[in-house]
Amino acid sequence: MSREARAAILFLTPALFVLVLFFFIPVLAGFALSVTDFDLYAIGDIHNLRFIALRNYAALLRSPIFWTAFANTLYFSVIGGPLTVATSLAAALLVNAKAARYKTLFRTIYFAPVVTTLVAVAIVFRFLYHARFGMINRVLESVGLQGADWLGDPKWAMPAIILVAVWKNFGYNMIIFIAGLQNIPEELYEAARIDGAGEWKQFRHVTLPMLGPTFLFVGIVTAIGYLQLFAEPYVMTKGGPLNRTLSAVMLMYQEGFKWWRMGYAAAIAFLLFLVIAAATLLQMRMQERR
């Protein structure tokens, strides 16, 4: 073995040891767990554990609450994801505009929510959304609009949570978009201008196509993150009202760590993984076709 190969083993061992032992093996074990009836009795005495093949999955697919949780998660991701990406792009275009001044200041402000603690800002928004004392209703009333009990209304609770997620996350994608925008060669815009393209046409036919790979990256990262929705509903609504904000991960948490039905919970986690993998592949396909 070459000297470099020997060194490589030495350098890789600590990280790979951690990743294999505390990530890859648990992931495989998670799948194994999902085909057992692992529950409180099995924690007490492992001999109570039985192999039940796909019965956890069958039970899940028959369970209305499972479909509610997955539908909520998809609602959050399918509306919240594109809304976040669009907000990010708009912010990036504003900050990156040639005429814009104080670019660094605005970039810093827009990025600030990204570094804040999700649990803390979820609590802040919980009060901002308050039906009677919340600032949001106050502002709406001052311009003559009717407020709502945002987090207490089954119709509004999820949109309210989506708005928090957009606020919290758009800054991250904005940074990626700014990097993408700065990578577009200026000559392309010059050529487009010579051909008589106005600003809209330049945006439509130069900026957007050139940002293709950035869209893919941002779309995939956002989708993976959003499908794992957990802390916002945990802190703001506890999954309510009427389970309208119960997410897939929340359901997994409740089943696994509250009721200790770990086999059943592992099946939820694995189905979520399938959805995330599908969402990633779908976006890669869509990008290829363009």
Next chain:
Amino acid sequence: MKKALLHAALIAGGLLTLFPLLWMVAASFMSNGEATTYPPHVLPHAPTFEQYRELFVRLKISRAFFSSGTIAVVTTLFSLLFNSMAGYAFAKLRFGGRDRVFGLLLAALVIPAQVGMLPLFLMMKALGLVNTYWGVIIPSLASVFGIFLIRQFMLSIPQELLEAARIDGAGELRIYWSVVMPLARPILATLAIFTFMTTWNDFMWPLIVLSDESRYTLPVSLANLVGEHAQDVELMMAGSVVTVLPVLALFLFLQRYYIAGLMAGSVKG
């Protein structure tokens, strides 16, 4: 005209972005019940440290502060070492199967942590690490994203530099520590800030592993407090300020490294 519109949009966006944070700070200086009077007001009538005193003296939030700090610092130090070693190997050392192993790691980014969380918990239980700091820390000692970030950066370090050091008789560990690491300082700073923030803000895993209130991290403490003190808006806002302020300050001071590193990582990726 167009320029004025552009700046109006920038400022409006900035105010919308900052408002929740500003309100959080303002409400944290209000006295009990002031944030729930009607009509609501934005600024405290007589700013007071009452809520912070309550947090630190009666609710002993300093314990959660200590837990969060310890976990975040230890995780950051170890993961910097482990990720930089692995990132260096993937970027600069030639060995069989290198690109295949790296590709496998990248593919794993699609797997949500929750898939492994249940067995991981059982493992921690078997190791006696449930309800300990190490139980929170150990799974984050290395990360695929960290390895990726370091590797992308180190690819740009000229190979001749390493060859020259080898000809001079430097050992591999020495080359890593004295030649490569000093050059990698900017990306190490990015990764340090990123890891510290992610660990500080993490919620789900600490919530699962830590069962004893005296070991709770700040986010877990806050989520717990909001159950008992849902009516004490001002107190909860002070708790939120205490939780958010350290990471926000860290970001403001070191954003040069942080944002540049994230941009570089995304473009080359």
